[in-house]
Amino acid sequence: MRRVALSDVMACGSMVVVEGCIIGLTIMASTAMAKGMSPFVFVVYTNALSSLILLPYSFFFDTNRVTISQNLAFVGLSYSSPIVACGFANQMPALSFILAILLRSTKFDWKRSGSLARLIGTLISFGGAISLTLYKGPTIKAPSLTLPLRPPLLVFISTHENWVLGCKLFAASSFALAIWNFLQAKTLKICKQVMKIISFYTLFGTIQTTGLALYFERDPEAWKLGLNFELLVIVLTGIFSSLIRTKVQMWCTRLKGPFFVALFKPCGIAYATTFGCLLFSTTFHYGSITGAFICGVGYYTVLWGQMKDEEASKLGGRNKIVSPSRDEKVPLLQQDSQV
Template sequence: METNKMIMVLTELVPCMLMVLMEVSTIGLTILASTILSKGLSPFVFVVYTNALSSIFLLPFNSFIIRRNKRDDLITQFLLLGFVGVTMAQNLAYVGLSYSSPIVACGMGNIIPSISFILAAICRRTEVDLRSSSTRTKLMGTLISIIGAVSLVLYRGPVIKDSSTHLRLAPRLFVFLATKEHWVVGCVLFACASLAFSIWNIIQVGTIEKCPEVMTVASSYTLFGTVQSTLVAIIVENDPLAWRLQFDMGLLVIVLTAIFGSLIRTHVHMWCIRRKGQFYVTMFKPLGVPIASTFGCIFFAETFHYGSMMSAAVTGIGYYTMMWGQMREDESRRGKVDLLEEKAPLLQEEDQV
């Protein structure tokens, strides 16, 4: 009996611990990326190297089990996924990070569901029925997310701890706020990256319907995105020295980001989705805000602002409100399907009579 209870506890605890660890690792890598970008590494070069290494790691998973009559169509999909999800979204995000801070990455990342909802409504891919409580909930979540994002851009508030009263005992090893700070520009770039990620999510859904091998899709679009990002970086970075790497923190962060993004996080997310459902992974996304806020308050108090933390928290509330509305909508759909399945045998019996 105790063994069964222990197994049940572990079944609930292990996925939760893994997802928390994924969010902590994501914030940690974002802080490391902010540090090396502030030290001079080009964000465009960083995107190329991380995705090139990811392509190598993902190559064994690319089975290319694709029917010939769908090959051309899928290659087009992979090219589009690589362009939107890697070339556009990642370059915008890392350039935005070089101008702002990880808390902006968390806050703007939380508005992706709201942007997806707006895009789906514009494209008439979802029904906007104001009489439906789920639709009203999603609209409320969208409004909250937008308010949080706008306040993140316009209001930063005072720092957690004044640098004049803070005794620095050692040189700062890591950077939270970009040294070449352009806050508004960074926030706008992150918002554009969130828009690109929203479009990428829509395209990805259609692609996986045609090619269910998730790792094959990831490997293919990463490879195409690497090629496209290389072309962009060659155009933007005219200095050949910008491509030179040394055995320092920059190389370490590139390797860690590639391994984590291509292998670890993908497999953990897939494992958790199989065991806990599709909404389980998404519910941990706003956890990045308190994690980043904790890091900011403890280790970067002289460059971390109250307003940024509160605005990012508002976007997190909007995110959860959106997810609540989406779950209610899915439950309503399942209820209608179950009701139709229950009525079908009765209708068959009536026809026989």
């Protein structure tokens, strides 16, 4: 009994720490881009480092590299803020639900509480995304005009901010990731020896992002790296995304089930809000907090509805009731590649 309780505490603690690290690295990446680093170059270097790390361990670690989604997300980050990344990352269940309905891979049943919850949660999620895009609101703390302006160690906002464009790019990134998850769910049913081809994901991801970056970023100076903050962010992001986060999520999924990892995704909103209020109050907006919070409510509503639908499907299968749910199970480890 004690062993079970200890494993539960370790699993919860691990996921809380992982989500905190994700937000911390997102803030650091935002800072690097605000200092002039190209988001396209950043994606290339992190993918390349992940490839070098994962190729020798392809039979032990899983990974995901979504080229279009990654580039859209980090370009969006360069125009907006990490709180926007948190809000739009919580759109994934809603977008996956809509995509499954359109492609007829799931059946919507008005009589099921789970289906209704997923519909309501989707509307809440989209409302939060619209609020996040159109209303920033006042800053938490007005900047002082009496103190000399000094460059902060970390920034929570881009120096070339275009909030609406950043939100649009994040929305496109989420949609691209939802399509990728749907396609991969189909692929996993066809190819049973998935681990034998995992090593090629990061390799081809690196090739694709390099081609895209060379098209958009033609300044040779943008590709130069030194022993500076930008290099540190690339190394930490590559190591954490390819090994640490993936291994922790896989362990928690095996220990607690497929929905456990997804339950902690909105924790990023709490982290981003805390960091924003404490460290970046002169550039952090009330509207951002409100919109991200609404997105989190929608996320949990859709997730609860999905859990209820799957419970009903299992009961229907055992009792031989007609019309079980045919939801495609999206690999939960693949919902975090946006940031």
